[in-house]
Amino acid sequence: xxxxxxxxxxxxxxxxxxxxxxxxxxxxxxxxxxxxxxxxxxxxxxxxxxxxxxxxxxxxxxxxxxxxxxxxxxxxxxxxxxxxxxxxxxxxxxxxxxxxxxxxx
Amino acid sequence: xxxxxxxxxxxxxxxxxxxxxxxxxxxxxxxxxxxxxxxxxxxxxxxxxxxxxxxxxxxxxxxxxxxxxxxxxxxxxxxxxxxxxxxxxxxxxxxxxxxxxxxxxxxxxxxxxxxxxxxxxxxxxxxxxxxxxxxxxxxxxxxxx
Numbered sequence: 001x002x003x004x005x006x007x008x009x010x011x012x013x014x015x016x017x018x019x020x021x022x023x024x025x026x027x028x029x030x031x032x033x034x035x036x037x038x039x040x041x042x043x044x045x046x047x048x049x050x051x052x053x054x055x056x057x058x059x060x061x062x063x064x065x066x067x068x069x070x071x072x073x074x075x076x077x078x079x080x081x082x083x084x085x086x087x088x089x090x091x092x093x094x095x096x097x098x099x100x101x102x103x104x105x
Numbered sequence: 106x107x108x109x110x111x112x113x114x115x116x117x118x119x120x121x122x123x124x125x126x127x128x129x130x131x132x133x134x135x136x137x138x139x140x141x142x143x144x145x146x147x148x149x150x151x152x153x154x155x156x157x158x159x160x161x162x163x164x165x166x167x168x169x170x171x172x173x174x175x176x177x178x179x180x181x182x183x184x185x186x187x188x189x190x191x192x193x194x195x196x197x198x199x200x201x202x203x204x205x206x207x208x209x210x211x212x213x214x215x216x217x218x219x220x221x222x223x224x225x226x227x228x229x230x231x232x233x234x235x236x237x238x239x240x241x242x243x244x245x246x247x248x249x250x
Contacts, residue, residue, distance in 0.1 A: 049219040056138045060145075060223040064203035067226070068188055071233045075181050078237035082178075085244040 120162040127155040135231045139220065145230025149184075152231065153238035165247060174243040181236025187229030191222060 024031035041058055051057040059067055128151075135148030156177075160168045192203040200207035205222020206215045213221065 048216055049223065050216045051139045051220050051223060053139055053141060055142075056144060056223060056227075060226045061203075061205065061219060064192070064226065067230065068192060068203070071185055071188055071230050074237050075185050075233050078181060078240050081241050082244050 116162055120158055124155050124159055127151060127158070131155065131231075135227055136224070138227050139223065145227040146234055148227075149231040149234025150238060152235040153242070156235075156239050157242050160242065160246075172239070174240060174247065177236045177239035177243065179236070181233050181240060184229045184232025184234070184236060187232065188226055191225045191229065 024033075028034065041062060042054055045051060045054045045057045049057045049061050051061075131148045131151035131154075133148075134143040134151055135145060138144035138148075156168075156172055159171065163171075191205065191208070194209065195204045195207040196202055198207040198209065205219045205226075208218055208222050208225075210218050210221055
């Protein structure tokens with residue numbers, strides 16, 4: 001079973017590496033994103049949103065879904081920290097009261 | 106007199122002088138996101154820093170009376186709720202999710218409405234980041250919590 005897992009993972013890795021060959025080069029001016037999406041944002045930001053900062057309008061308006069997801073991720077990570085640390089503290093307290101161990105602080 | 110955590114008059118004076126300016130700068134960073142570097146994430150971190158500095162120099166007992174960890178969690182949730190509502194309210198006016206041009210701000214025209222929508226969203230992000238960071242700090246160093 002382990003070898004099967006390894007084989008599937010290697011297969012997917014090979015597939016991803018094969019797919020990267022078709023990606024446009026880094027900061028290629030002829031890439032589709034640089035030809036259509038970026039000029040549209042830069043030209044229409046002031047007209048659409050009255051926001052001189054293109055970064056802000058892309059972050060909060062054109063790509064609002066992404067930022068909403070980021071905020072949810074941050075808040076969820078905070079809640080997960082709370083849950084993990086609360087459980088650890090409760091465990092420490094019970095261990096201290098049961099065994100009176102001085103090396104656990 | 107209540108016993109304070111950091112028994113140094115210099116540290117207490119400097120911190121109590123610094124905190125309002127840090128908070129003012131945090132608000133500036135949030136509201137300046139339209140015109141330059143800045144935005145909700147950075148401003149939220151600065152707000153959290155002001156509360157963490159207060160925790161450090163006042164000590165847990167007094168600082169929790171001023172701003173409790175429960176409040177921090179509530180702030181984070183409210184920030185997320187503001188963002189979600191800014192996305193959901195335009196849907197009630199027949200637009201798609203997060204289309205700030207259809208927020209019910211009838212006294213301004215469409216593009217200005219989008220700018221205000223971005224501002225509302227940035228405030229929501231700021232509150233969310235602020236609450237979350239204070240919450241993580243309180244859980245790492247706090248005793249009661």
